[in-house]
Amino acid sequence: FFSLTMKTALVIALVSVFVLAVAGKAHFSENFNDDAWTDRWVESTSKGSDAGNWVHTAAKFAIDENDKGIKTGTDYRFYQLSSMFDEFSNKDEDLVFQFSIANEQRLDCGGGYIKLLPAGIDQQNFNGDSPYNIMFGPDICGSTKRVHVILSYKGENHLINHNIPCETDTFTHVYTLIIHPDQTYEVLIDNVEKRSGSLTEDWDFLAPKQIKDPNQSKPEDWVDQATIPDPSAVKPEGWDDIPQFIADPDAEQPSDWDSELDGDWEAPLMPNPDYEGEWSAPMIPNPAYKGQWEHPLIDNPDYEYDSEIYSFNTAGVGIEIWQVKSGSLFDNILVTNDPAEARAAAESVIALRDHEKKAQAAEDEAARLEREEEMARLEAELEEEEEEEDAHLHDEL
Structure with a gap:
């Protein structure tokens, strides 16, 4: 019994020390x-x-x-x-x-x-x-x-x-x-x-941890242009002959137009739907494309981890x-x-915030009711003033 009690006390003491430690x-x-x-x-x-x-x-x-x-x-x-x-x-x-x-x-x-x-x-x-x-x-x-x-x-x-x-x-x-x-x-x-x-x-x-290698640079012959104009493309015949603007085919000479006074009537110009601007060759994938050049990285000699x-x-x-x-x-x-x-x-x-929100909601509701009561009071006063004015006009008549 004595031994068991001592062991129990020792366990309790060790547990207590552990609890205090943590x-x-x-x-x-x-x-x-x-x-x-x-x-x-x-x-x-x-x-x-x-x-x-x-x-x-x-x-x-x-x-x-x-x-x-x-x-x-x-x-x-x-x-x-x-x-x-x-x-x-x-x-x-x-x-x-x-x-x-x-x-x-x-x-x-x-x-x-x-x-x-x-x-x-x-x-x-x-x-x-x-x-x-x-x-x-x-x-x-x-x-x-x-x-x-x-x-x-x-x-x-x-x-x-x-x-x-x-x-x-x-x-x-x-x-x-x-x-x-x-x-x-x-x-x-x-x-x-x-x-x-x-x-x-x-x-x-x-x-x-790493930096760009200062001894490396993009090669002069590196091709990073993904597309190029198609060298086999030819500008269509007559492309440059298409005008940018044309006379509006739907326009009509005004009925009161006087050619002697106003000169010869000319239809107003409008954008030409067939006009496509300056010709340029369509783009095609560049067969010499190597992708975007990425600067090689090296370990940074100045990097030092701090734990x-x-x-x-x-x-x-x-x-x-x-x-x-x-x-x-x-x-x-x-x-x-x-x-x-x-x-x-x-x-x-955090538990108190529910009370804050409810109290704020109650305050907002009270303020809303007060505004409504004030609005109703003002409307009643206005209606009373209008009735008094109507009665006054009636008496004058």
């Missing part, structure tokens, strides 16, 4: 629900009077008024805010960057992205020139409606080579970026994958945007190494 770690989590959020975040002063005001508030259709975020509150302003934490490296583990945003103003021009920051950021002077590791999230202006995924590599910021459409309505949406140690990535919106692939294929981090493009040393989160029309609510920022944790957190936010 458990995810949230490096940063912010839900802005308490007033002390201002102690965790530093607002940059770099833009002076051009900086907009942040509003600590719940979403427009929030179920719980205590569930708050921070909303951009001033039109035509810059917003620069950052929060720092203990530096970590995502080497050999997943990096998950997630947040929610609701563009309650129906954003027409402005950013909605967030940055992951390295250590050493001057928070008081945090601005668009401050270094960052990752810039991720929606950006809308005119016809541009995309999700930015910009990664820093060796001091340069690289934009993803694909367009990922972002959400454009007024509801809350969750944006998630997952970067794996195998140098693959995923972009999700509301836990639905919108793009995935390879860091080395979808960004221009590395020199190309750690995915790895960043991260110590902060920053919002650095400009908006024409304010009203974007940021919330639920999460930086973790556990995609499952992020997915669960996103689901709890």
Whole structure:
């Protein structure tokens, strides 16, 4: 019995250690629900009077008024805010960057992205020139409606080579970026994958594996003209004698035409249906055609694979945007190494959107009824005025 108990305890201990070893770690989590959020975040002063005001508030259709975020509150302003934490490296583990945003103003021009920051950021002077590791999230202006995924590599910021459409309505949406140690990535919106692939294929981090051989050029006698004029073709006899215009055979001299006064009548000209323009020999396949010449490729001596493009040393989160029309609510920022944790957190936010949609529909319906009532009132007033005017005219008669 004692031996069995000890073995059971040992198994439980080992399982516990294993669970702790594989458990995810949230490096940063912010839900802005308490007033002390201002102690965790530093607002940059770099833009002076051009900086907009942040509003600590719940979403427009929030179920719980205590569930708050921070909303951009001033039109035509810059917003620069950052929060720092203990530096970590995502080497050999997943990096998950997630947040929610609701563009309650129906954003027409402005950013909605967030940055992951390295250590050493001057928070008081945090601005668009401050270094960052990752810039991720929606950006809308005119016809541009995309999700930015910009990664820093060796001091340069690289934009993803694909367009990922972002959400454009007024509801809350969750944006998630997952970067794996195998140098693959995923972009999700509301836990639905919108793009995935390879860091080395979808960004221009590395020199190309192959380049055109500088010692090769197209041979002078290379024939890449697929067709040629038929050398045996002969221009038909009389081809050049066909006029471009002829007198309209259906035209008739006007009955009031006076030849003595108007001169001899001539029918107006019309395009000649038999005219075919300048003759040219028909084209035939070129017997000497060799196809399109392709420049031979060689291995690029400057190509060097880097297995750690995915790895960043991260110590902060920053919002650095400009908006024409304010009203974007940021919330639920999460930086973790556990995609499952992020997915669960996103689901709890996504579940609230059904309420948002129903509340918006109810508001729209109430507005529609109000417009109809106002229209009916105006029509009744107009009808009453017309009746009074008719009565007044009747009395005068």
